Amino acid sequence: xxxxxxxxxxxxxxxxxxxxxxxxxxxxxxxxxxxxxxxxxxxxxxxxxxxxxxxxxxxxxxxxxxxxxxxxxxxxxxxxxxxxxxxxxxxxxxxxxxxxxxxxxxxxxxxxxxxxxxxxxxxxxxxxxxxxxxxxxxxxxxxxxxxxxxxxxxxxxxxxxxxxxxxxxxxxxxxxxxxxxxxxxxxxxxxxxxxxxxxxxxxxxxxxxx
Numbered sequence: 001x002x003x004x005x006x007x008x009x010x011x012x013x014x015x016x017x018x019x020x021x022x023x024x025x026x027x028x029x030x031x032x033x034x035x036x037x038x039x040x041x042x043x044x045x046x047x048x049x050x051x052x053x054x055x056x057x058x059x060x061x062x063x064x065x066x067x068x069x070x071x072x073x074x075x076x077x078x079x080x081x082x083x084x085x086x087x088x089x090x091x092x093x094x095x096x097x098x099x100x101x102x103x104x105x106x107x108x109x110x111x112x113x114x115x116x117x118x119x120x121x122x123x124x125x126x127x128x129x130x131x132x133x134x135x136x137x138x139x140x141x142x143x144x145x146x147x148x149x150x151x152x153x154x155x156x157x158x159x160x161x162x163x164x165x166x167x168x169x170x171x172x173x174x175x176x177x178x179x180x181x182x183x184x185x186x187x188x189x190x191x192x193x194x195x196x197x198x199x200x201x202x203x204x205x206x207x208x209x210x
Contacts, residue, residue, distance in 0.1 A: 008049050009035040010056035023112045039063040058086040069100040081122035101142045104128040125174025148175045153192045
């Protein structure tokens with residue numbers, strides 16, 4: 001992890017951008033290299049920013065946060081963490097956020113301390129899932145987490161999983177931590193068992209079935 005986390009901000013309200021930028025830069029380990037008011041400008045200039053985290057509004061002109069997040073994930077994968085700020089608390093919005101593998105979905109009523117915590121948690125690979133979304137969803141794993149869980153069920157090591165899914169071993173460990181938290185287990189064996197029990201891994205096959 002670099003000495004300072006580089007956080008890029010995106011919001012079409014200048015006062016929101018200025019206030020958040022000023023607060024974040026009071027943190028010794030955070031810097032804000034750029035702010036943007038238009039998603040298209042961010043896409044055109046994000047390479048030069050060398051961003052670690054993007055904190056962005058979900059409702060913007062020309063492109064919403066989910067569309068932008070999907071484009072960023074397709075281009076950068078987990079090398080850029082996405083934190084979505086929204087005035088909406090609909091379950092379907094939570095689900096969309098996790099479908100694009102955002103690291104956090106926060107209310108626009110969140111405090112600066114909560115946003116700063118989400119930034120730091122995202123850099124550790126943690127995904128902040130609203131409790132009510134967990135309660136109403138069926139083990140809300142992201143697509144990548146499902147792939148990792150499948151590889152674990154195939155008895156692959158972290159090294160093998162990292163190679164097959166083109167990610168670092170540390171990233172595999174982050175996903176494993178998130179999977180365990182979401183499934184309410186404490187081990188790889190427990191995650192696989194819960195995966196079969198919940199239907200995430202399909203039906204459990206034995207030698208007698210073959």
